[in-house]
Amino acid sequence: xxxxxxxxxxxxxxxxxxxxxxxxxxxxxxxxxxxxxxxxxxxxxxxxxxxxxxxxxxxxxxxxxxxxxxxxxxxxxxxxxxxxxxxxxxxxxxxxxxxxxxxxxxxxxxxxxxxxxxxxxxxxxxx
Amino acid sequence: xxxxxxxxxxxxxxxxxxxxxxxxxxxxxxxxxxxxxxxxxxxxxxxxxxxxxxxxxxxxxxxxxxxxxxxxxxxxxxxxxxxxxxxxxxxxxxxxxxxxxxxxxxxxxxxxxxxxxxxxxxxxxxx
DNA sequence: ACTAATCGACTACAACTGTAATCATTAAAT
DNA sequence: ATTTAATGATTACAGTTGTAGTCGATTAGT
Numbered sequence: 541x542x543x544x545x546x547x548x549x550x551x552x553x554x555x556x557x558x559x560x561x562x563x564x565x566x567x568x569x570x571x572x573x574x575x576x577x578x579x580x581x582x583x584x585x586x587x588x589x590x591x592x593x594x595x596x597x598x599x600x601x602x603x604x605x606x607x608x609x610x611x612x613x614x615x616x617x618x619x620x621x622x623x624x625x626x627x628x629x630x631x632x633x634x635x636x637x638x639x640x641x642x643x644x645x646x647x648x649x650x651x652x653x654x655x656x657x658x659x660x661x662x663x664x665x666x667x
Numbered sequence: 668x669x670x671x672x673x674x675x676x677x678x679x680x681x682x683x684x685x686x687x688x689x690x691x692x693x694x695x696x697x698x699x700x701x702x703x704x705x706x707x708x709x710x711x712x713x714x715x716x717x718x719x720x721x722x723x724x725x726x727x728x729x730x731x732x733x734x735x736x737x738x739x740x741x742x743x744x745x746x747x748x749x750x751x752x753x754x755x756x757x758x759x760x761x762x763x764x765x766x767x768x769x770x771x772x773x774x775x776x777x778x779x780x781x782x783x784x785x786x787x788x789x790x791x792x793x794x
Numbered sequence: 795a796c797t798a799a800t801c802g803a804c805t806a807c808a809a810c811t812g813t814a815a816t817c818a819t820t821a822a823a824t
Numbered sequence: 825a826t827t828t829a830a831t832g833a834t835t836a837c838a839g840t841t842g843t844a845g846t847c848g849a850t851t852a853g854t
Contacts, residue, residue: 548841552755566801582844585802590841604801604850618756619771622764625752628679629745634768635781637749641761642785644746649793652786654762658769659779659786666776675811693831709814712832717811731820731831 544620545594545612553577554587555596559614563600563607671747672721672739680704681714682723686741690727690734 547555557572558564564572570584588608591597599606630637638655641647674682684699685691691699697711715735718724726733757764765782768774 546840550842579842580844583842586842586844589803606802615767618764619767621752621756622768623771625748626768629748632772633778633781634765634772634774635778635785637745638761638765638782639785640742640746641749641753642789644750645759645761647761647789647793651760651762652789654760655765655782655786658762658766659782662769662774662779666774673810677812706812707814708830709816710812713812713814716833733832 545596547591547594547596547617550579550583551587551591551594551596554584555591555610558597558608558610563609565602565605565607567605569608672723674718674721674723674744677706677710678714678718678721678723681711682718682737685724685735685737690736692729692732692734694732696735 553573553576554569557569560572566585566588567581569588570579570581573579573584588597588606592599592608596611597608598611599608601607626632626634626637680700680703681696684696687699693712693715694708696715697706697708700706700711715724715733719726719735723738724735725738726735728734753759753761753764
């Protein structure tokens with residue numbers, strides 16, 4: 541029923557800091573974003589408003605201010621995005637995507653260990 | 668120097684069929700897209716034009732028609748997109764992304780075998 | 795009590811996107 | 825030879841996005 545919300549790049553950054561910690565007032569969000577982005581306060585407020593309109597964020601009034609919080613879980617969002625990304629760019633096959641990534645970036649030993657753990661788990665569950 | 672071209676979703680579909688096989692005339696592109704997308708011919712032409720303007724596609728004249736071909740390689744594009752995707756959504760860590768994917772979709776045995784092959788190769792090259 | 799700072803609401807505005815339609819030219823069909 | 829169809833070029837137009845500015849209300853400072 542509820543159509544998947546399209547979250548723009550800029551909006552995502554705002555959502556991301558709220559995932560990190562919430563609820564938060566708009567000025568908290570602004571100041572947390574100041575570390576990474578060079579956005580005017582008004583810009584951030586606009587993005588907060590748009591995310592509310594898209595029902596990605598909710599808020600509660602606290603006197604005159606709003607306390608914002610995410611309405612969707614980071615995991616749910618990233619899973620869906622990943623699925624659609626892999627499906628679009630790699631015909632749904634995860635291995636070629638990892639291969640391209642590994643070839644472009646350096647995999648750390650930890651990355652590899654984590655991947656091995658995933659595989660091991662998969663093998664225990666599947667046959 | 669050359670700024671990375673922003674390729675929109677619709678534009679990507681057009682580029683994708685040209686990656687599959689090129690060069691191709693606009694009507695070939697249109698007919699190949701007909702299988703998956705329900706786009707008007709004019710729409711596809713617009714997208715071809717935009718991709719040319721963005722220097723993502725090139726073309727040669729063949730009498731009155733154009734023969735279009737990609738100016739960027741699929742691998743280069745997908746690698747860059749993957750890197751930025753993983754960086755944005757997973758702080759650059761590939762394993763959590765694979766974990767989320769595996770958890771959302773079913774990994775096939777082939778996927779797992781391919782991943783194992785990647786890991787093996789990595790281990791041979793590193794340490 | 796007044797003034798200044800701050801908040802959310804609303805407005806702005808150009809670029810990019812999705813989705814074509816129109817136009818001028820040329821090639822194909824009759 | 826004319827009409828028709830197909831091409832690329834140009835134009836259209838609303839919705840989204842990035843990036844704020846203005847406005848009216850409220851709170852905080854003095």
